Amino acid sequence: MVSQSALAVVLCLLAAVEYVHTQPSQTDSLGEFKIVGNSLVSAQQVFLGTADKVYIVDKTENNPQQINGHPAWASEFSMAELKARPMDIVTNSFCAGGNVLGNGTWLNVGGNQAVQYGGDPAKSQTGGAPYDDGDGGKSIRLLNPCDDESCNWIIDNPMTTRRWYPTLETLEDGSMIILGGCDWGGYVNSAAQDNPTYEFYPSRGDPVASPILASTLPVNLYPLTYLLPSGNLLIQSNWKTVLLDYEKNKEYPLDDIPDAVRTYPASAGNVILPLTPMNNWTATILFCGGSNIQTDQWEKNWDIPHFPASDSCVTITPDVSGSYTEEDPLPEGRSMGNLIILPTGQLLCLNGAKLGTAGYGNTTFTIDQSYGDQPNLAPILFNPSAPAGQRWTRDGLSPSTIPRMYHSTATLLPDGSVFVAGSNPNSDFNDTATYPTEYRVEIFYPLYYNERRPQPQGLPSTFTYGGPYFNVSLSSDDLFGNVQNAENATVVILRTGFSTHAITMGHRMVELDSSYTGNSDGSAVLHVSQLPPNPAIMAPGPAFIFVVVNGVPSVGVQVMVGSGKIEKQKTLSIASLPSPSLPQQTAAGSPKGSSASLMRAVRWSVTECLTLAGTLLAVLL
Numbered sequence: 259m260v261s262q263s264a265l266a267v268v269l270c271l272l273a274a275v276e277y278v279h280t281q282p283s284q285t286d287s288l289g290e291f292k293i294v295g296n297s298l299v300s301a302q303q304v305f306l307g308t309a310d311k312v313y314i315v316d317k318t319e320n321n322p323q324q325i326n327g328h329p330a331w332a333s334e335f336s337m338a339e340l341k342a343r344p345m346d347i348v349t350n351s352f353c354a355g356g357n358v359l360g361n362g363t364w365l366n367v368g369g370n371q372a373v374q375y376g377g378d379p380a381k382s383q384t385g386g387a388p389y390d391d392g393d394g395g396k397s398i399r400l401l402n403p404c405d406d407e408s409c410n411w412i413i414d415n416p417m418t419t420r421r422w423y424p425t426l427e428t429l430e431d432g433s434m435i436i437l438g439g440c441d442w443g444g445y446v447n448s449a450a451q452d453n454p455t456y457e458f459y460p461s462r463g464d465p466v467a468s469p470i471l472a473s474t475l476p477v478n479l480y481p482l483t484y485l486l487p488s489g490n491l492l493i494q495s496n497w498k499t500v501l502l503d504y505e506k507n508k509e510y511p512l513d514d515i516p517d518a519v520r521t522y523p524a525s526a527g528n529v530i531l532p533l534t535p536m537n538n539w540t541a542t543i544l545f546c547g548g549s550n551i552q553t554d555q556w557e558k559n560w561d562i563p564h565f566p567a568s569d570s571c572v573t574i575t576p577d578v579s580g581s582y583t584e585e586d587p588l589p590e591g592r593s594m595g596n597l598i599i600l601p602t603g604q605l606l607c608l609n610g611a612k613l614g615t616a617g618y619g620n621t622t623f624t625i626d627q628s629y630g631d632q633p634n635l636a637p638i639l640f641n642p643s644a645p646a647g648q649r650w651t652r653d654g655l656s657p658s659t660i661p662r663m664y665h666s667t668a669t670l671l672p673d674g675s676v677f678v679a680g681s682n683p684n685s686d687f688n689d690t691a692t693y694p695t696e697y698r699v700e701i702f703y704p705l706y707y708n709e710r711r712p713q714p715q716g717l718p719s720t721f722t723y724g725g726p727y728f729n730v731s732l733s734s735d736d737l738f739g740n741v742q743n744a745e746n747a748t749v750v751i752l753r754t755g756f757s758t759h760a761i762t763m764g765h766r767m768v769e770l771d772s773s774y775t776g777n778s779d780g781s782a783v784l785h786v787s788q789l790p791p792n793p794a795i796m797a798p799g800p801a802f803i804f805v806v807v808n809g810v811p812s813v814g815v816q817v818m819v820g821s822g823k824i825e826k827q828k829t830l831s832i833a834s835l836p837s838p839s840l841p842q843q844t845a846a847g848s849p850k851g852s853s854a855s856l857m858r859a860v861r862w863s864v865t866e867c868l869t870l871a872g873t874l875l876a877v878l879l
């Protein structure tokens with residue numbers, strides 16, 4: 259049985275993600291954007307698939323980059339090499355939706371028919387010159403991200419209905435709900451081509467009618483949808499808001515959203531605020547910007563591109579109240595702003611425009627084809643825990659030089675910087691328009707970027723819903739030489755999500771409950787709970803874990819939340835955490851503050867792991 263215990267040791271070593279002892283190289287662009295590379299295709303949709311790879315999806319268009327004898331409209335960008343690899347995504351992914359399943363496979367769903375030059379319909383809907391794209395309206399495209407350039411998009415069996423501009427949200431069992439969309443696209447939707455239904459992946463049968471989508475034309479595309487801890491979905495579309503119990507196909511109306519339309523093409527930034535022990539993992543959704551255009555004004559016969567975007571921010575806490583609350587407004591109006599959750603719990607707002615809306619078209623008012631004007635180049639930070647009136651700040655932050663208009667995107671990276679790309683309010687590749695087809699990739703470096711990063715030891719690679727806590731060691735250096743910083747240390751699980759059209763589908767951050775034992779040598783052990791025993795707080799699937807000390811995040815490590823399968827997730831009771839303790843000069847013998855207790859804690863977790871692995875092996879062998 260020697261081999262069995264040796265195997266158990268190996269398993270335990272594998273289970274503890276041993277932190278790579280690298281610190282990100284210092285940047286000379288703190289608080290600034292830096293142009294770092296070329297995305298090859300325009301980044302209409304992006305997501306971080308591995309610690310190194312950002313996947314980029316464009317619409318079918320005349321990108322100079324070729325693949326398999328036709329223009330490429332997808333790529334994979336390596337952060338280590340700052341270089342992109344073209345990919346073939348086969349069907350037209352124009353304004354598709356996306357998100358990640360509980361087993362780690364990414365979905366990219368819906369889109370437009372096959373097109374030719376200028377985005378006009380192609381003669382063949384199954385491939386051929388000039389772009390060799392297939393009809394993407396019902397497409398389901400799958401990708402299992404990889405680090406060795408071996409992975410490619412696979413076309414799965416199609417949906418039964420066309421969905422251009424659908425929203426995808428991962429559910430408690432790791433399956434997907436796919437909501438809304440239309441048949442043939444356009445600046446706004448119309449009754450003749452509406453698809454006011456939702457369906458599931460894997461399929462649960464025919465699409466189900468959605469009253470809110472049916473009653474919120476013409477701006478019901480990409481409905482803003484969030485899975486709530488109650489298990490209901492918040493759906494916000496045009497002026498309306500509902501809770502959807504998707505198991506019973508029942509909607510419960512909430513208040514209308516005030517001040518502005520938030521859905522595409524008004525395109526407000528929207529995000530679920532960090533779910534923390536402090537707020538008892540209660541969901542609050544923030545909407546910022548958009549456009550105060552009334553339902554009968556979505557006509558192309560007036561100067562929409564110069565209509566000021568809204569500066570209004572509002573929140574709703576739908577499991578508690580059906581009413582909205584006014585939040586600190588933006589310093590200036592913004593349509594198409596992205597809201598990105600940083601591991602510190604602050605939100606970075608960037609991209610978008612001060613005037614007009616998302617979308618493109620050919621009118622006498624559009625700027626070339628753009629329905630937006632006056633790019634909003636300045637990033638701004640929102641601190642949810644600052645006092646009201648003081649939540650927005652741009653201290654130390656500098657603007658970009660690249661307009662990020664319609665079809666621009668952003669995603670958090672593991673090193674805590676933010677990947678920014680895209681912008682293309684044009685019907686086909688256009689490098690001479692006022693707002694051209696943009697390939698330049700920028701990184702934004704938050705102000706913590708050059709700080710020495712914590713290097714936590716003992717992070718697990720998988721997380722359960724409830725169950726035993728785990729211990730994470732922080733050295734005195736990790737605590738910036740002050741053991742008391744263990745008190746403010748947080749451990750967060752962050753899903754970076756799928757960014758498109760000012761929405762980041764699946765993007766959310768959950769802070770784990772934790773306590774600490776400070777040691778007299780200045781190090782500390784964090785005792786960290788698993789996720790709360792409710793997969794609706796964070797659906798299963800891949801995510802990143804960060805440890806944040808004094809506002810400085812560790813480099814994120816990719817982990818798996820839940821079983822790694824699309825299935826009902828097990829929930830376990832929560833083990834209670836040891837009381838927090840710090841070493842006291844006058845109480846050197848205090849058992850919790852001594853290094854003996856650290857050794858006990860380490861030994862305890864190793865013993866527990868070995869026992870568990872041994873039991874598993876005994877069953878398996």
Ligand SMILES: [Cu+2]
Binds near residue numbers: 352353665759
């Ligand atoms: Cu679009």
